[in-house]
Amino acid sequence: MTESEIRKILEERLQALEGRIQAACQRSGRLRESVTLVAVTKTVTNQVAGILPSLGVSNFGENRPQELKRKFQSLPGLGIRWHMIGHLQRNKVAETLPLVELIHSVDSPRLFQEICKEAQKQNRSTQFLFQVNGSREAAKHGYSYEELEKQLTEMPVGNPLKFCGYMTMAAYTEDPEACRATFRELKEFAYRHSPQPELSMGMSNDFEIAIEEGATLIRIGSVLFEGLPGPGEEA
Numbered sequence: 001m002t003e004s005e006i007r008k009i010l011e012e013r014l015q016a017l018e019g020r021i022q023a024a025c026q027r028s029g030r031l032r033e034s035v036t037l038v039a040v041t042k043t044v045t046n047q048v049a050g051i052l053p054s055l056g057v058s059n060f061g062e063n064r065p066q067e068l069k070r071k072f073q074s075l076p077g078l079g080i081r082w083h084m085i086g087h088l089q090r091n092k093v094a095e096t097l098p099l100v101e102l103i104h105s106v107d108s109p110r111l112f113q114e115i116c117k118e119a120q121k122q123n124r125s126t127q128f129l130f131q132v133n134g135s136r137e138a139a140k141h142g143y144s145y146e147e148l149e150k151q152l153t154e155m156p157v158g159n160p161l162k163f164c165g166y167m168t169m170a171a172y173t174e175d176p177e178a179c180r181a182t183f184r185e186l187k188e189f190a191y192r193h194s195p196q197p198e199l200s201m202g203m204s205n206d207f208e209i210a211i212e213e214g215a216t217l218i219r220i221g222s223v224l225f226e227g228l229p230g231p232g233e234e235a
């Protein structure tokens, strides 16, 4: 695939995606500006990802610290804001903090403690979200609502980290309507506990429902990138 072929595909997909985001905003009486698109670039090459800023997309999500760092280093000077959206091992916290705008995936008290410690050490006001295991699947990372309730009462004072809200993932289903309850539960919890929380919820399969239920950040991979060259197929 040539660069101009890839660009054309991305343009068309972004346009279609944008139309769907706007329609979901309209249905739920929300402003388009209240929803940020995070393009999840984990399945594509630097070349593919590097085209996006010129098409108006500059928030990038990666789910592995190594791949985030690799892309961060390969795509300098494009004004990209990096989002860590996957499980972060504690031994990767120190090197990841300086690279990211927002960590969506603070998923346990132990990880949170490590991030607090590093933020203090690096004096870095990194923004973060607590990840909730909203679908209650054993294989998924994240706080239970009970654990999170407790965590919120034990927030450190004087740490430069900046708490911004919550993230969750719905169970994968053929019927996106089934995700609505998971998203609604997160929103209700969030608004009970925090003023103006960011809500990171919604992926390719269910982002329209997530927007209707209040998502402020949607994390979109396959709808944009399916079939495009991936890491390992680097030109």
Ligand SMILES: *Cc1c(COP(=O)(O)O)cnc(C)c1O
Pocket (backbone or CB within 6 Å): 040, 042, 063, 085, 086, 203, 204, 205, 219, 220, 221, 222, 223
């Ligand atoms: C891969 C990934 C996404 C994007 O998923 P798609 O279904 O491809 O849009 C979103 N969030 C997380 C945490 C991911 O790992």
